[in-house]
Amino acid sequence: MNLVFYISRLSENARTIESLVCNLSDEQARWKISSDKWSILQIVFHLQQTESKDFRPRLEKTLRDPFEEWSPLLPEEMQLKQETAADDFKIFLQGFLQERENSTGWLKTLDNPNFENTYPRQNLNLCAGDLLASWLAHDFLHIKQIIRAHFDYVNQISQPYTTDYAGSWT
Numbered sequence: 001m002n003l004v005f006y007i008s009r010l011s012e013n014a015r016t017i018e019s020l021v022c023n024l025s026d027e028q029a030r031w032k033i034s035s036d037k038w039s040i041l042q043i044v045f046h047l048q049q050t051e052s053k054d055f056r057p058r059l060e061k062t063l064r065d066p067f068e069e070w071s072p073l074l075p076e077e078m079q080l081k082q083e084t085a086a087d088d089f090k091i092f093l094q095g096f097l098q099e100r101e102n103s104t105g106w107l108k109t110l111d112n113p114n115f116e117n118t119y120p121r122q123n124l125n126l127c128a129g130d131l132l133a134s135w136l137a138h139d140f141l142h143i144k145q146i147i148r149a150h151f152d153y154v155n156q157i158s159q160p161y162t163t164d165y166a167g168s169w170t
Contacts, residue, residue, distance in 0.1 A: 001115045001129050006136055007107045013139040014100040017047065020146045021093060029089045033152040040149050043142050044092045051099035055135040056106065058119070062128045063110070066117040 021029070021040055029041040038046070053073060061068045115129035126134075148169070155163055 001132065003107065003110065003113070003132075006132055007104050009136055010100065010107070010139065011104050013136070013143065014097055016143060017044075017139070017146065018093065018097060020143065020150070024089070026089070028153055031153055031156075032149070033156070037149075038145065040146055041089050041092070043146055043149070044089065044096060047142055048092045048096040048099060050138065051096055051103060055131065055138070056099075056103045059128055059131045059135070060106070062117050062119045062126070062131060063113050066119050066128075070119065 021044055024040060029044075030039050032039045032042075053071070058070050061070060113128065115132065116127050118125055118127040151163075151169060
């Protein structure tokens with residue numbers, strides 16, 4: 001597993017995410033096409049939480065001692081409260097960016113990590129390599145989700161005009 005590649009992509013993805021969400025109005029940050037979709041605010045909050053409470057700490061534990069219990073992800077910690085203040089979006093973004101910097105800094109300190117270390121649990125057998133690959137893939141899923149939210153937002157605010165000339169989303 002090419003650790004340098006993963007560190008580089010995780011760093012670049014943080015800059016990509018920042019560029020996709022910086023300078024959004026409060027309206028656009030909170031906007032969602034439907035109640036079952038996430039707003040960009042919710043996506044950024046989720047990225048901050050998973051960066052600090054999921055991928056890095058679980059990879060650290062798996063590399064250090066794969067038999068060490070993972071801390072549970074508490075649903076109430078991972079849910080964005082409805083009464084979130086407008087300024088919290090910037091706080092969540094800065095929190096994510098700082099956590100990502102901490103993560104890539106930590107990854108750079110690893111010396112010959114054993115990516116075969118496996119977290120063996122009843123319904124979950126993940127090796128450290130799976131966690132690192134999933135961490136990067138998770139970024140790409142949410143980058144795609146952010147781009148889709150932007151696309152849908154432009155389609156909504158452009159009505160009665162259409163964006164058909166741009167091409168279709170497939």
